[in-house]
Amino acid sequence: QVQLVESGGGLVQPGGSLRLSCAASGIIFSIYSMGWYRQAPGKQRELVAAITSGGRTNYADTTKGRFTISRDNAKNTVYLQMNSLKPEDTAVYYCNAGLTTMNEKGGDFGSWGQGTQVTVSS
Numbered sequence: 001q002v003q004l005v006e007s008g009g010g011l012v013q014p015g016g017s018l019r020l021s022c023a024a025s026g027i028i029f030s031i032y033s034m035g036w037y038r039q040a041p042g043k044q045r046e047l048v049a050a051i052t053s054g055g056r057t058n059y060a061d062t063t064k065g066r067f068t069i070s071r072d073n074a075k076n077t078v079y080l081q082m083n084s085l086k087p088e089d090t091a092v093y094y095c096n097a098g099l100t101t102m103n104e105k106g107g108d109f110g111s112w113g114q115g116t117q118v119t120v121s122s
Contacts (some may be wrong), residue, residue, distance in 0.1 A: 002026035002109050004095050009116030012085055020080040020116060022095035033102045034071055034078040038091035038118070047104045048093070049080060062088070085120045092117050 008020040020036065035050040049059045049069035057069055068081040078095060092115040098107030106112070 002097070002111075004097065004109075004113045006093060006095055006113055006116040009093060009118045011119045011121065013122055014086060014120055016085050016120070017081070017083045018085065018118060020082065020093055020118070022078045022080075024076045024078070024095075024097060027097055029076040029097075030073040032097040032099055033107070034069075035096050035098070035102050035107060036069060036078070036080045037094045037096060037106065038089075039094070039115075040091040043091075045094075045104070045106070046091075047102075050102050051078065082118070085118075087120045090118060090120050 003025045005023045008018060010018060012018055031053050033050060033052045036048045037045050038048050039045040047060060048063055049067055051057045051069045051071055059067060066084045071078045094112050094115040096107035096109055101108050
């Protein structure tokens, strides 16, 4: 069984920062690509950032330059550092993992965790 537990969300003012964490279990973490997704009410899930097992990263255009994805294989954890937050970043943020699949739909696991709520508002 795979478990992905997101944490670190909260309420922040525009321009503020948050660091999200996703702790993984049930997979050989070091060989998986990891991705952060978000979904706002009334919108489709969006792939925000991804990092391969080798450390290559990709970002959505809307977050490029503001968000940084990283991973700590020793802790089985992937992070998303979010700076210069904007109201449009408000969403529930999820993570997923993939060996062969990592796209807008998700990774290899069709089941999503609880996510962590990020609210950017003054």
